[in-house]
Amino acid sequence: AQSVTQPDIHITVSEGASLELRCNYSYGATPYLFWYVQSPGQGLQLLLKYFSGDTLVQGIKGFEAEFKRSQSSFNLRKPSVHWSDAAEYFCAVLPPGTYKYIFGTGTRLKVLA
Amino acid sequence: DAGVIQSPRHEVTEMGQEVTLRCKPISGHDYLFWYRQTMMRGLELLIYFNNNVPIDDSGMPEDRFSAKMPNASFSTLKIQPSEPRDSAVYFCASSLAQKAFFGQGTRLTVV
Numbered sequence: 001a002q003s004v005t006q007p008d009i010h011i012t013v014s015e016g017a018s019l020e021l022r023c024n025y026s027y028g029a030t031p032y033l034f035w036y037v038q039s040p041g042q043g044l045q046l047l048l049k050y051f052s053g054d055t056l057v058q059g060i061k062g063f064e065a066e067f068k069r070s071q072s073s074f075n076l077r078k079p080s081v082h083w084s085d086a087a088e089y090f091c092a093v094l095p096p097g098t099y100k101y102i103f104g105t106g107t108r109l110k111v112l113a
Numbered sequence: 114d115a116g117v118i119q120s121p122r123h124e125v126t127e128m129g130q131e132v133t134l135r136c137k138p139i140s141g142h143d144y145l146f147w148y149r150q151t152m153m154r155g156l157e158l159l160i161y162f163n164n165n166v167p168i169d170d171s172g173m174p175e176d177r178f179s180a181k182m183p184n185a186s187f188s189t190l191k192i193q194p195s196e197p198r199d200s201a202v203y204f205c206a207s208s209l210a211q212k213a214f215f216g217q218g219t220r221l222t223v224v
Contacts, residue, residue: 032211043117043204043215051211090156094211099144100169101206101213103156 002027004093006104013081014112021076021107023091032094033074034101035065039087047089050074061085086111117216119205125222131193134219137186138207146213147180147190148204156204162188195223 005024013019025031032051036044048059055067065076074091091104118137126132138145146161160170165182173180177196182188192199200223206215 034213036215041217043217044206046212046214049212099161099163099208099211100158101146102158105155 002095002102004091004102004104006089006091006107008107009105010108010110012110012112015083016080019076019078019081019085019109021089021091021109023074023076023104025072025074025091025093027072027093027095029096030067030069031096033065033067034092034094035059035063035074035076036090036092036103037061037087038090038106044090047076081109081111083111083113085109117205117207117214119203119216119219121219122217123220123222125224126195128196128223129194130223131191132195132199132221132223134190134203134205134221136188136190136205136216138188138205139209139214140186142207142209142214144208144213145182145188146204146206146208147188148206148215150202150204150218151200159190192221195221197223199223 003026034049035047038044047063048057050057050067058064063078067074088106088108090106092101120135147159149157159172160180162182180190202218202220204215204218206213
């Protein structure tokens with residue numbers, strides 16, 4: 001079945017530490033891939049996207065993500081987390097030939113001072 | 114651009130009442146989506162439009178739900194009659210070139 005998996009429901013890191021949020025998908029062909037961030041009471045904000053080409057993509061707020069076809073993964077990373085990064089992060093895919101964005105269940109990030 | 118604008122931000126209504134949620138997409142975007150977010154089910158796509166035409170409404174949970182897009186700058190999601198299990202945050206999003214932008218959502222509480 002087609003799916004998007006974010007295996008970590010909650011992650012806690014200390015401010016200044018590095019961060020990696022995992023995302024795996026299962027589709028026959030490589031979909032378009034996205035990461036969104038949602039702060040409490042807010043909508044989802046697009047952090048970055050992958051359509052094709054360079055497998056390491058840069059986004060806003062110092063985030064980057066790497067597409068690995070062999071692992072069907074699109075993990076989000078940040079070298080040094082700031083307290084303001086505390087939020088919920090969603091991985092999303094857009095299967096080829098459709099406009100039905102499919103979202104993972106989200107990872108809630110807590111940042112310790 | 115002001116982004117995707119949804120109204121109201123919060124809505125509390127009694128079971129059985131009609132509820133209308135409104136959305137103004139980003140100008141020039143050709144796709145519009147309605148999502149529902151709950152703790153139990155996460156983000157669910159309800160319906161989406163392309164150039165004001167409904168393309169896929171397979172996510173609409175029941176006939177009590179309906180959505181319209183009378184023009185490129187306005188869409189509504191209506192629930193009639195509302196039930197407590199409809200309580201959720203409803204998001205509208207618009208997109209151009211496969212990049213979707215979300216509104217801030219409407220938090221609906223049906224009591």
